[in-house]
Amino acid sequence: MVQMDFKSNHNSPVLTDQVPVHKSRLRMSSIMPPAATFSSSLFLNIPRRKNLSGKLDDVRASSWLDAMKASSPPSKKLNKEINLDTVPDETDSEYFSWLMKYPSALSSFEQIMNFAKGKKIALFLDYDGTLSPIVDNPEHAFMPSAIRFAVKNAAKYFPTAIISGRSRDKVHGFVGLKELYYAGSHGMDIVGPVRDSESVASHPNCIRSTDEQGKEVNLFQPASEFLPMIEEIFRSLIENTKDIIGSKVENNKFCVSVHYRLVDEKNWDVIAQRVLEILKNYPRLRLTYGRKVLEIRPIIDWNKGKAVEFLLESLGLSNSDDVLPIYVGDDRTDEDAFKVLGEGNKGFGILVSSVPKESHACYSLTDPSEVMEFLRSLVRWKKCELGAAHLLT
Numbered sequence: 588m589v590q591m592d593f594k595s596n597h598n599s600p601v602l603t604d605q606v607p608v609h610k611s612r613l614r615m616s617s618i619m620p621p622a623a624t625f626s627s628s629l630f631l632n633i634p635r636r637k638n639l640s641g642k643l644d645d646v647r648a649s650s651w652l653d654a655m656k657a658s659s660p661p662s663k664k665l666n667k668e669i670n671l672d673t674v675p676d677e678t679d680s681e682y683f684s685w686l687m688k689y690p691s692a693l694s695s696f697e698q699i700m701n702f703a704k705g706k707k708i709a710l711f712l713d714y715d716g717t718l719s720p721i722v723d724n725p726e727h728a729f730m731p732s733a734i735r736f737a738v739k740n741a742a743k744y745f746p747t748a749i750i751s752g753r754s755r756d757k758v759h760g761f762v763g764l765k766e767l768y769y770a771g772s773h774g775m776d777i778v779g780p781v782r783d784s785e786s787v788a789s790h791p792n793c794i795r796s797t798d799e800q801g802k803e804v805n806l807f808q809p810a811s812e813f814l815p816m817i818e819e820i821f822r823s824l825i826e827n828t829k830d831i832i833g834s835k836v837e838n839n840k841f842c843v844s845v846h847y848r849l850v851d852e853k854n855w856d857v858i859a860q861r862v863l864e865i866l867k868n869y870p871r872l873r874l875t876y877g878r879k880v881l882e883i884r885p886i887i888d889w890n891k892g893k894a895v896e897f898l899l900e901s902l903g904l905s906n907s908d909d910v911l912p913i914y915v916g917d918d919r920t921d922e923d924a925f926k927v928l929g930e931g932n933k934g935f936g937i938l939v940s941s942v943p944k945e946s947h948a949c950y951s952l953t954d955p956s957e958v959m960e961f962l963r964s965l966v967r968w969k970k971c972e973l974g975a976a977h978l979l980t
């Protein structure tokens with residue numbers, strides 16, 4: 588059942604995930620995360636009232652400016668096969684104590700697989716920053732073919748879904764693999780499989796449809812009624828930011844991204860002010876942020892975590908002790924998925940980051956090339972497991 592959250596009294600900015608997280612998470616005996624201790628999505632509730640004092644507006648914009656400055660590590664471009672956004676500094680003790688809390692999923696691979704023995708792994712992968720390196724132009728966030736190959740191979744052995752902030756069509760276009768499931772718009776646009784007995788079909792906004800190959804699928808779009816509103820605000824954001832050099836507004840179907848990666852830092856407050864000003868007219872939309880991007884989306888009780896639950900249900904893999912869902916992602920919106928998997932030890936999250944960040948994930952990988960390595964290791968492990976099972980029969 589989709590719960591709509593139309594809050595009406597949005598008077599002040601609420602930075603809900605500014606609180607640093609939990610104690611040490613070095614888990615040598617268990618792979619599961621401790622109980623979640625902070626709320627995951629940072630959002631600003633936009634005020635309905637228009638008669639706010641300019642002072643309050645300034646405070647809001649400066650809160651956002653702080654968040655924007657902290658939203659992505661500085662880029663250290665490397666001339667490598669797969670261009671990395673950043674690399675860990677080997678002399679950085681802060682980074683190494685962070686690694687104790689979020690051990691590398693590669694170094695801890697054996698430990699993870701001990702837990703996975705006899706279980707069916709389901710893979711959930713974010714796109715930008717996870718499968719494709721962060722680049723300046725969002726239209727050029729291509730997936731290296733070696734990573735595509737690793738994902739394709741993994742999908743032969745494990746049900747695999749991409750869960751992205753992009754529109755579903757766009758991320759499908761970038762990944763280009765028909766054997767995967769796709770959820771776009773931060774999980775607000777899902778195409779999932781149809782099964783004989785299923786409860787997902789009873790979700791409001793879930794309809795039967797056919798995919799490009801003519802196969803019957805479930806199409807779930809919990810924010811479908813927001814489509815005209817998102818179109819409208821998209822046009823308004825384009826119009827109102829067109830003079831800010833380097834800004835880019837991206838229509839992600841059920842949400843909109845306002846990119847400021849290429850905007851001169853001295854104009855970041857201008858872009859934040861403009862976005863906030865427009866949002867005042869849309870009390871049913873909220874603002875979150877990611878890596879050098881402001882994201883405008885409907886206020887509904889839906890996120891990447893709920894999308895993971897929906898897909899598990901669609902795949903017939905929910906409420907089952909012999910299923911191990913793994914979610915790999917790099918950004919704030921992925922925290923909702925890490926949190927869902929952490930609750931009740933359903934599965935675990937892997938945070939892709941080369942700089943210390945608090946997270947609900949259990950493990951870490953530095954960049955997309957390590958994600959590729961991890962996927963390859965999973966496939967090797969599965970092949971061995973299947974080979975051993977074959978020898979026993």
Ligand SMILES: O=P(O)(O)OC[C@H]1O[C@H](O[C@H]2O[C@H](CO)[C@@H](O)[C@H](O)[C@H]2O)[C@H](O)[C@@H](O)[C@@H]1O
Nearest residue numbers: 714715721722723725728751752844848878880
């Ligand atoms: O959930 P995701 O798939 O990670 O999508 C989140 C946002 O990703 C994209 O922006 C990010 O990647 C761009 C390309 O590397 C980069 O230029 C930008 O600065 C990053 O924020 C996408 O363009 C956004 O629409 C998504 O919201």
